[in-house]
Structure formats: C-alpha cells, structure tokens
Amino acid sequence: MNLPSCCSRPSSSEPPARLNHKNILNLIAFIANIVLVYGIGNAGWIGTPTNGELSDKYQTIVTPNSSAFSIWAVIYVFQALFAIGQLLPKFRAVDMVQKGVGYWHCLVVTMQIGWTFTFAYEVIEASLYYTESDGSLWEFWLLRFPFAIHGGWITAASALNVNVQVVSMEQPSDVQLAVGIISLAVLHAISVWVLFNIPRPNWTIACVLSWALGWIYNELQDPLDMIKDTFSADTISGVAYAAVAVAAGIIPLQILIRLLLLVRPSWNPYKSAAVVDNADEEQSLKESLKEQDDVG
Known part of the structure; x- marks a missing residue:
C-alpha cells in the first residue's frame, strides 16, 4: 500500500534517521509546558x-x-505520547513532525507559558491561537x-479570555x-467552519x-453570586440555553456530515486527499525510475 507523501519514511533498507534539533525542541517544549504551566498556573x-x-x-x-478544565489531563497525556513518539525511529523524520509540526509546537508552548505568567500577575490580555493539523489517518492519535x-481548547479559552478582559476593565x-x-x-x-469549510473536517x-459550551451551560445552572448580582435571572437562563443549544447543535452537524459521506463516498475529502497524495507518490516514483534508467 502506498503511503501519502506527508507520511513518507525512509525505506527499511536505509538506516533510521537521526534525532535532530526539532525532535529535541519538541521534548523540551513539552517538559517546560508541564512544569511552568502546571506549576505556576495550577499550583x-x-x-x-x-x-x-x-x-x-x-x-x-x-x-x-x-x-x-479536566480536559487538560487528556491534552497532556496525548502531548506526552507525541513528545515521546516523535523521538522514535519510526516517526522522528516523517514530514508530519519535521514540516507539519515543525516549530509550531514550541511557539504555542512559549505563548501558553507567557499567558500563564501574565494571567498570574493579572495582566489580562487576549491570547489567540491555532492548530494546523495534517497527516495520514493511521497517524491521527499520535x-x-x-x-x-x-x-x-485554546480556541475556547481565547474566547473566554476576551470576556475576562472585559470584566477586568469593569x-x-x-x-x-x-x-x-x-x-x-x-x-x-468556528465549529461549523472546521466541519464544512476546510479540506479535511476536524471532528476533534x-x-x-x-x-466547553456544555460546561458553560452547567455553570450557569448555579452561577456564582457575582454573576447573579450582575445579570438578571432571565438573562442568565437565556445565555445558558444559547450555550447548550450551540453545544447540542455541533454533534448533529457531525452526524449529518458522516451520513452524507456514507451516502456519497465521492464527497469524502479524506479519500480525495489520499488519491492526490498517492498520485503524487506514484508520479515521484516513476520519475525516480526514469532517472535511474537514463543513468543506466
């Protein structure tokens, strides 16, 4: 089976790739994230x-x-798997690590650590970021x-930080x-966009x-006195219902998309992308063989 070009690896006859500075930086970034973000922000x-x-x-x-916020446990577990997995010979040189992740992981961690420091000192500024993801299905979890x-989660937290800024400004x-x-x-x-308007729908x-929206609804069922003193009961209920309506609407959207892909497999963007990747891989192989014939 041909692997997509984004996940290409050296052939088994070649020696495993050596660790490079990107692999080391990814590991250092993960450790710094755990120590500083947890140590300062939570402890x-x-x-x-x-x-x-x-x-x-x-x-x-x-x-x-x-x-x-218990979702951070899931985030840290899977980022630990990434930090360790990308050191292994099987993954250390794949394009998803070297070109896809690249330096972005380090940059995001740096901004997250900076946000933790500024939030701890009550300099509340909106933080904004990201995550671009690409690669084969079998590499998805790692x-x-x-x-x-x-x-x-950073997307949801960024929206929350804007509101925190407004409250801090009284x-x-x-x-x-x-x-x-x-x-x-x-x-x-954003949830609609990541499901419909990008080459590969991002279910995660x-x-x-x-x-996040579901837990906003949960919090507003018994809000803190600060919220009760600031907003009327009808306003609180209205925002709660809006949050749960949006949260509940996202899941049916995903189910609808999956059903459409079952009915119309040709609409599957993953399949289309795989066809393009495999075509590129085959074309590259043909050109390589032609060059070898010319040399011979």
Missing part, C-alpha cells in the same frame, strides 16, 4: 494566585464550570489528535452580555468546542 509555585482563583475573581457570563484537541453588564453572546456565536461559527476541534 501557584511562585506565590501568585492560581488560574482557578483568578477565574473566580474575573467570573464572566460564559465561564465554564471548573470540571471543563501526531494529529494532540494538537487538534489542544487547538480546540465594563457594565450590557457590554459583558454583548461580548458573551458574540463569543458564543464565534465559537459556533468541534467536539472540544461542544464540550
């Missing part, structure tokens, strides 16, 4: 308030229940899923409500956004 090692304490201080109308789930309740509603609309738009990001 308060340098004596600053934890992220949880600051989240309560700057409670917003779209702050999810604290249980939502090389793609860790970044897709992280990207989905804006009136109508401004807070407007920003909260816009945030829900943006998250819904959409599911993570649904997770």
